[in-house]
Amino acid sequence: ELEINPCTYREKIRSINLILNGGKILNVQAATSTVKLGIQKVLSSLLEDDKVECKNIKISFMQSEKDPSQIGELxxxxxxxxxxxxxxxxxxxxxNSLPLKTDSLYKKIKEQKAKIKMQKEQEAEQKNKEQTEKEETQNENSAVSEQ
Known part of the structure; x- marks a missing residue:
C-alpha cells in the first residue's frame, strides 16, 4: 500500500505484504530476516537521492515440500x-523507470494536472462550438420559415 502526501509530493509506503513460495523453509526466522534485509536493500535503490522506508512489513511463507529456493532474490x-x-x-x-529522483513525483503530478486542465478546456471549447453551431442552425431555420 502506498500513498502520496499532497503537501510534500512524496510517497509513503504504508505496508508491504508478501506471501512467498520459496520451497521448503527450514528456518522461518532466518528466512524472514533474509527477506526483510532484501526488502530494505531494494527500497534503498528505488530513489536516486533518498531512501524509501517502510516499517510495516509482513511476510508469510507458503507450505511447500519443493526444494528450497533463493527467497532473497524473489x-x-x-x-x-x-x-x-x-x-x-x-x-x-x-x-516506467527506476530509480526515481526526489522531484519525479512532483513533476508527474504537475504533468497530470496540466493534462486534466487541457482536457477540460478542450471539452469546454467543444461544447461552445456545438452550442454556437446549434444556435446558427436554429437561426437559419427561423429565417427560412419566416420567408
Whole structure:
C-alpha cells in the first residue's frame, strides 16, 4: 500500500505484504530476516537521492515440500514492480523507470494536472462550438420559415 502526501509530493509506503513460495523453509526466522534485509536493500535503490522506508512489513511463507529456493532474490523482482504499479495507480499515470529522483513525483503530478486542465478546456471549447453551431442552425431555420 502506498500513498502520496499532497503537501510534500512524496510517497509513503504504508505496508508491504508478501506471501512467498520459496520451497521448503527450514528456518522461518532466518528466512524472514533474509527477506526483510532484501526488502530494505531494494527500497534503498528505488530513489536516486533518498531512501524509501517502510516499517510495516509482513511476510508469510507458503507450505511447500519443493526444494528450497533463493527467497532473497524473489524480493528483487517483486518489490520494484509492486512499487511502480502502486505509484502508477496513485498518480494515474505510468511510471516506467527506476530509480526515481526526489522531484519525479512532483513533476508527474504537475504533468497530470496540466493534462486534466487541457482536457477540460478542450471539452469546454467543444461544447461552445456545438452550442454556437446549434444556435446558427436554429437561426437559419427561423429565417427560412419566416420567408
Amino acid at each position: 524480493v528483487h523482482q517483486v518489490i520494484p514492480a509492486a512499487y511502480t504499479q502502486a505509484l502508477t495507480q496513485a498518480l494515474n499515470c505510468t511510471i
